[in-house]
Amino acid sequence: MRGPHNILRLLRVGATFERTGAMRVVLDAANAPRNIRFAAKALLAPFRWIGVKGNPEQPPIVRALNALGPAYIKFGQLLSTRPDIVGSKLADELRILQDKLPPFATSEAKETVRHELGIDVDETFLEFSDPVAAASIAQVHRAIIRDGGGEVAVKVLRPGIEKAFKRDVDAFHFAAAMIGFLLPFSRRLRPRAVVSHFESVVLRELDLRLEAAAADELRSAAVNDEGITIPAINWHLSGRRVVTIGWVDGINLGNMEELRSAGHDLPGLGRRLLQMFLRQVLRDGHFHADLHQGNLKVSDSGDLVVLDFGIMGRIDEFTRRTYAEIVMGFLRRDYENVARVHFEAGYVPSDRNIHEFAQALRSVNEPIFDMEASRISMAKLLAHLFEVTEQFGMTTRTELILLQRTMVVAEGVARTLDPKINFSDAARPIVDEYVRSNLGLTAARRDIKRVARTLHRIGPRLPDLIEGAVRKLDPKAKPERQQSVYQPVAVFLLGALTMATGILVIHFLTQ
Ligand SMILES: Nc1ncnc2c1ncn2[C@@H]1O[C@H](COP(=O)(O)OP(=O)(O)O)[C@@H](O)[C@H]1O
Numbered sequence: 378m379r380g381p382h383n384i385l386r387l388l389r390v391g392a393t394f395e396r397t398g399a400m401r402v403v404l405d406a407a408n409a410p411r412n413i414r415f416a417a418k419a420l421l422a423p424f425r426w427i428g429v430k431g432n433p434e435q436p437p438i439v440r441a442l443n444a445l446g447p448a449y450i451k452f453g454q455l456l457s458t459r460p461d462i463v464g465s466k467l468a469d470e471l472r473i474l475q476d477k478l479p480p481f482a483t484s485e486a487k488e489t490v491r492h493e494l495g496i497d498v499d500e501t502f503l504e505f506s507d508p509v510a511a512a513s514i515a516q517v518h519r520a521i522i523r524d525g526g527g528e529v530a531v532k533v534l535r536p537g538i539e540k541a542f543k544r545d546v547d548a549f550h551f552a553a554a555m556i557g558f559l560l561p562f563s564r565r566l567r568p569r570a571v572v573s574h575f576e577s578v579v580l581r582e583l584d585l586r587l588e589a590a591a592a593d594e595l596r597s598a599a600v601n602d603e604g605i606t607i608p609a610i611n612w613h614l615s616g617r618r619v620v621t622i623g624w625v626d627g628i629n630l631g632n633m634e635e636l637r638s639a640g641h642d643l644p645g646l647g648r649r650l651l652q653m654f655l656r657q658v659l660r661d662g663h664f665h666a667d668l669h670q671g672n673l674k675v676s677d678s679g680d681l682v683v684l685d686f687g688i689m690g691r692i693d694e695f696t697r698r699t700y701a702e703i704v705m706g707f708l709r710r711d712y713e714n715v716a717r718v719h720f721e722a723g724y725v726p727s728d729r730n731i732h733e734f735a736q737a738l739r740s741v742n743e744p745i746f747d748m749e750a751s752r753i754s755m756a757k758l759l760a761h762l763f764e765v766t767e768q769f770g771m772t773t774r775t776e777l778i779l780l781q782r783t784m785v786v787a788e789g790v791a792r793t794l795d796p797k798i799n800f801s802d803a804a805r806p807i808v809d810e811y812v813r814s815n816l817g818l819t820a821a822r823r824d825i826k827r828v829a830r831t832l833h834r835i836g837p838r839l840p841d842l843i844e845g846a847v848r849k850l851d852p853k854a855k856p857e858r859q860q861s862v863y864q865p866v867a868v869f870l871l872g873a874l875t876m877a878t879g880i881l882v883i884h885f886l887t888q
Pocket residue numbers: 509510511512513515516517529530532608622623624625626629671672684685686687
């Protein structure tokens with residue numbers, strides 16, 4: 378219930394922010410006027426004592442959110458990926474939020490597994506370890522399935538986490554409404570939309586079946602990609618609160634010392650990571666959006682292992698093609714063309730000046746051409762591009778921001794593995810391959826096949842459509858109700874056009 382009982386909860390949040398110094402950081406980021414700052418201080422200061430103290434060694438925002446619990450940590454993490462909302466300074470501060478919490482008891486995890494899957498844990502598993510990692514939503518156990526079922530990672534949701542999130546998200550909704558009402562200057566940041574988005578992201582993460590499906594989709598897309606391992610889901614040991622996935626031994630990508638002493642090819646791994654990410658984005662349109670070192674390993678055989686499929690991004694084919702054209706245009710320094718693609722795709726409103734837009738694009742790209750190759754960053758290029766397109770009225774698209782943020786992380790990890798990595802060299806084969814199969818003749822042929830398939834599907838309805846249109850055109854026929862003459866004409870023309878295209882397509886395909 379989004380009732381006033383949330384006021385007390387929010388007061389505690391406000392008091393915690395005040396006590397930890399986080400309030401000042403937030404007000405700075407929001408460019409709050411002086412009277413608001415004064416009011417906030419006057420209101421919250423007497424309640425400081427009900428605020429949580431947190432760990433004074435942490436920076437204010439991190440300290441406050443960690444003290445307030447899982448939903449706040451997650452919310453902070455989400456905002457760290459949205460510099461468009463909180464500003465880049467606050468986003469940077471939030472980025473250091475670690476998603477780590479003390480583990481819960483193994484007996485509780487076993488109880489969840491038993492209850493969720495309806496199995497006897499000791500009968501199913503030969504071994505079931507204590508937690509190997511614990512985060513705000515779930516924790517992971519290493520287990521061995523009896524009768525040669527192999528070694529697996531069992532991820533189990535925290536007991537009561539759904540309820541806790543529901544309660545906190547409820548307070549977030551209330552806060553967003555209050556903030557929007559009391560502080561009109563904050564509406565620009567669309568607090569209610571942000572909370573709704575957060576809610577949908579978290580709801581997804583609280584259903585581990587979705588994580589299992591994401592892992593499965595990613596794995597089947599990458600099954601022929603060399604040097605990449607995505608462990609398989611064990612579906613009959615997975616449910617809403619438990620997911621079981623093949624265990625992969627190896628070294629965490631954050632552990633540089635160990636990686637080095639094991640003699641792994643670090644520059645090769647950096648390149649492979651970047652290429653894997655680009656392949657997911659361009660070829661599959663479905664990408665892992667949480668590629669930090671903790672979610673990556675190197676297996677004993679030298680494969681790059683990808684784990685943790687809680688946050689994924691998706692980019693539709695139209696957007697992928699459009700952006701491929703944009704990147705190509707950038708590489709050729711053909712700014713008029715890049716601008717045109719933006720206009721044609723409807724990304725930039727048509728009342729803007731295309732030449733001015735092209736000029737702004739030039740200002741983004743030219744400095745990058747001047748850089749030394751190893752310093753060129755795709756993530757930075759995208760960030761600049763979004764800045765310019767936003768100035769020209771393009772609405773922010775969450776999936777593109779997620780893409781850009783993930784690219785920052787992937788590039789960061791790749792650069793740790795190889796400080797001299799050349800991103801454009803690494804990216805070229807993947808981009809070339811995409812362009813070859815998506816912007817040329819092959820793509821045209823595939824599009825035509827698709828049109829033919831659609832025509833084939835609606836084919837049986839075509840005669841009726843045309844007959845209906847003709848009947849409506851017939852002056853002797855009684856009109857059932859007054860209708861514009863354009864409508865039947867349009868339907869008729871559409872029918873004729875689809876038929877003609879169909880014949881052409883069939884001709885094309887049978888050649
Ligand atoms: N299939 C697996 N094989 C080996 N280790 C795993 C596997 N899955 C998870 N882990 C270990 O558990 C840690 C946490 O798992 P992860 O899926 O990232 O959970 P969280 O969502 O809590 O971050 C990983 O960093 C990794 O060390």
